[in-house]
Amino acid sequence: MELLQLTNKGLYCALGDFYIDPWEKVETALITHAHGDHAHWGMNRYIAVNESEHILRKRMGEVPIETHPYGETFRMGDVDVSLHPAGHILGSSQVRIQYEDEVWVFTGDFKRDYDPTCEPFEVLPCDVFISEATFALPVYRWPDFQNEMKEILAWWMKNREEGFNSVLCCYALGKAQRIIAGLRELTDETIWVHGTVDELNHCYEKTGLIWPNVKKVPLESKEKFEGAMILCPPSALGSSWNKRLSPKKVAFASGWMRLRGNRRRKGYERGFVISDHADWPSLLRTVKETGCKKVYFTHGNTDAIVRYLKDEGLDAYDLKMPYDTEGES
Numbered sequence: 001m002e003l004l005q006l007t008n009k010g011l012y013c014a015l016g017d018f019y020i021d022p023w024e025k026v027e028t029a030l031i032t033h034a035h036g037d038h039a040h041w042g043m044n045r046y047i048a049v050n051e052s053e054h055i056l057r058k059r060m061g062e063v064p065i066e067t068h069p070y071g072e073t074f075r076m077g078d079v080d081v082s083l084h085p086a087g088h089i090l091g092s093s094q095v096r097i098q099y100e101d102e103v104w105v106f107t108g109d110f111k112r113d114y115d116p117t118c119e120p121f122e123v124l125p126c127d128v129f130i131s132e133a134t135f136a137l138p139v140y141r142w143p144d145f146q147n148e149m150k151e152i153l154a155w156w157m158k159n160r161e162e163g164f165n166s167v168l169c170c171y172a173l174g175k176a177q178r179i180i181a182g183l184r185e186l187t188d189e190t191i192w193v194h195g196t197v198d199e200l201n202h203c204y205e206k207t208g209l210i211w212p213n214v215k216k217v218p219l220e221s222k223e224k225f226e227g228a229m230i231l232c233p234p235s236a237l238g239s240s241w242n243k244r245l246s247p248k249k250v251a252f253a254s255g256w257m258r259l260r261g262n263r264r265r266k267g268y269e270r271g272f273v274i275s276d277h278a279d280w281p282s283l284l285r286t287v288k289e290t291g292c293k294k295v296y297f298t299h300g301n302t303d304a305i306v307r308y309l310k311d312e313g314l315d316a317y318d319l320k321m322p323y324d325t326e327g328e329s
């Protein structure tokens, strides 16, 4: 029995009559998390996990959102559905669908590494596993997150000594908060953030995640920044916003920084390898741990991992979806 199939609107469960992360207008949309490539505007009814609500409302406005706690089973048509932690960002969910004895799991975006801002990924035994594959190449192996945080702190302190501000570019939802929480484990120094990050921080606060001494860079002020750490989305660098942060050193925190060429091409002085997606070893480990008989990959580099697992004797396929992943990793 096919519990999910790819349609031109999104991944569809016919037995439950709902879509997961659809990109075209549909009646009922289960949303794995609030990133723009998964949560689209215009659905009649949204279903998500409790922890996602404030961020979804921030991004979607006043839309009908029905929320469930992690792990709670609810009936949709002929299937039982539940949402489980994906460890990607606050409120990120895997979707578990059961029909009679058959269980399918869709991961959404996920990671297995330490993240103080969200529940850790839960391994769900299943028959069919549909996994993201953003970084599914052997070259992608993440360094230890807390170690990378120490590197960021050392970079910041060195820049300060030399009279520079430290501008760290990162995705505003998820990555920025993970870095703030990670730095907060090491230092009480003020962390400045761009307005976009600040607005999302407020959504985190409503969910109970509050970090002291994090301040918004005011739009209009003569505030002088000296040896400061400033977090902002990469798009802010192109605006006049960052002029008063000079003299500055600029770095980028992303899984893409694993490849030195990416850093050089984008003109960053420093790259920190921090990703909210599973790396190659985590993807392989996770597929194995679910005990699935069949696996599909979507959302990125599907070819290499499909070939690798087929060679290992697993029933593996790719499922191409029109997602854009560049921005969020």
Ligand SMILES: [Zn+2]
Pocket: 033, 035, 088, 109, 328
């Ligand atoms: Zn995401």
Ligand SMILES: [Zn+2]
Pocket: 035, 037, 038, 109, 299, 323, 325, 328
């Ligand atoms: Zn994504």
